[in-house]
Amino acid sequence: MTANGFWQIALILAVAFALSVPFGRYLARVFRNERTRLDPLMDPVDRLLGRIVGRRTLGMPMGWKEYAISMLVTNGLMGLLIYLILSGQGLLPLNPLKFPGLNPFLAFNTAASFITNTNWQNYSGETTLSLFSQMAAITFAMFAAAATGLVVAIAFFRALAAPADGGRNLGNFYQDFIRALTRVLLPLCLVITPVLVWQGSPETLHGLAVAHLVQGGVQRIPLGPVAGLETIKQLGTNGGGFFGANSAHPYENPTPLTNVIEILLMMLTSLSLVVTFGIMVGQRRLARVMYTVMALMLVVAIGVAVHAEQAGTPVLAGSGLMIHPGHGQMGGNMVGKETRFGITDSALFNTVSTAFTTGSVNSALDSYTPLGGMVSLVQMMLNCVFGGKGVGTLNFLMYGIFAVFIAGLMVGRTPEFLGKKIERREIVLAALALLVHPLIILLPTAWALASPGGVAALGNTASHGLSEILYAFTSAAANNGSAFAGLNANTPWYNTALGLVMLLGRYVSIILMLAVGGSLAAKPAVPSTIGTLRTDTALFGGFWFATIIVVGALTFLPALVLGPLAEFFLLYPHG
């Protein structure tokens, strides 16, 4: 890593961490329905929504089951709406390049992908989607899916806060959903989008510019409302690009400044939610422990990825290239990377994007070094290095319940977490929530590897080919959306399989986690005694971390050995 690179990373992380504290407090205010400064601006919108949805609906308290049902109904309808728009875009307005509707497999995959906050894309936006689809299907889904993840975490926090009524009131889904949009996502987008436009990201209803080149010939340059999509794509940890090349495309990410802004947007809410957790549950010390463990995992991941990419590859070094940085160039593994970002800003962006399960990329992960690519893979396998909006924090808490249980067995105490006894029901639900993830990654990967159609889609061979398939299902299960994109997954089998994995990865785990919350909320609080195993200490933080690593390693190490690790040892035979 270069000195310059080190200071860039340090500064960006410092700014992100510093922003998360006030923003976390703000989120707590929003979801405790306290006054915010945006009220004068947004109250009229809320009142209008209240009138059309009905005040009774918005005021109704919900238990975990009602909350989950409202969430599922809303998301199901979202999926249907998106499916219809995508299939019927040929008949809809704002289609300057006259794109036909998507086929049913691709439309299903895309709808599933965008309602689950995954944003896996088996299409290239510039050659497939009309401007109307980019706005009314994609941009809308990005807002709604992000709001869903956010409010589920909030409902879980309310359950942990042990309400006096035993968990019959986790808030109202619709009320939370509206506030997430009008108080958090929409205002930030309105401020940030013009900054991206100022830096060069287009925002226009012209679909195409045709350039007559000085060397002869023409270049067709697709345009559209790019900047507005880009902002919510990052802020909502969605990740789906307007263009096929995602945030590597100069229109999506024109300058180093937009790169920094996009990185900060990706990190903002998931970092802040840990602070919000501390405030809403009244466990600030515990929140600090959680934040520290996750931040350490993130820093290690960034360090490994940047180092691996800056070191370059034997192919490049053996071809007589300038592999070391300096003298006006960046060196390292520049395959699939943009010069304005160089090595550091590329590896940092992608590592943050897979930690926070955004899935947007500003460089081609398929061309990363074995270890650089493995960092992204591992973060999605653990799925709790801060993680996606809402669900990342919840995954981390599931590991916490697990850690408490194991520690309780080791020292012979009744496991307690947040003042509640962890009993059979909670540990079974938490274990299921954690087991779904590897199950829907490893089984379909094995299936794809054993089927001719699965292997025929590969873009690279040998260990790296295995990594491509493993990466696809890990990304889908973690609702990330990034890809080792050499894999041609736009086939009926992959569209269906990946679509199902995305849906299971999102909703099964959310429902199980809400069930854990409901179960905990219904229990009486046990007073903390001298015999209570304290969870808000550095010692337990270390144990928590060890639990995550051990569970993750036991589950995924065999697959990693066959994929990126085998590739690493073959590529660098002499160490």
Next chain:
Amino acid sequence: MMHDLKAATILLLFLAALTGLVYPLAMTGIGREVFPARAGGSLMRVGGRVVGSRLIGQYFRGNGYFWSRPSATAPVPYNADGSSPSNLSPDNPVLLRHVGARVKALRAADPGARGRVPVDLVTSSGSGLDPDISLAAARYQLDRVAACTGIAKSRLQALLARYTSRPFAAFMGEPVVNVLAVNLALDRLRARHRPPGGGARGMCRRTPVSGRM
């Protein structure tokens, strides 16, 4: 459930209109009023005619131009209608072949060039549309461009300095040269500096390298 269905439908239709239409259309309006050129794609014009975008690279391989990076877009390099990286893994033999051929093409275009080739000049980018090359990649081509345009190296160096974007706040990002902007400037200079008749070295008469690499 039925109650939810009705509430959710109304809410979603309204929010789809708000976030999927009102928001992007409002942003489009602001873009058009405040940053019209940038909101419209940062297009560059010569004599009123659009010749490209400052942000979208083009495939320059003429010997009197600064070459852009290789591009993996299909069916032709720098196809803005299909942004794409090569997605070749580091152990893929195709990558080794491509890099080797690109180094050879560079050396053939300027047999006098010394030193190691900057990595970015022989690797394709993440978008396939990278508008920039590193400062080193531009300097590597100075001798050839000077010989083939008849413009003095010192002038070219001044030109490069003018079209280099410095990292944000002095250290965020990399110093890079915008290839289209610098080549358009070369065209303007060349109109005033005709190379001395017949004085061009042999390499300048070569036909530009074509084909996709």
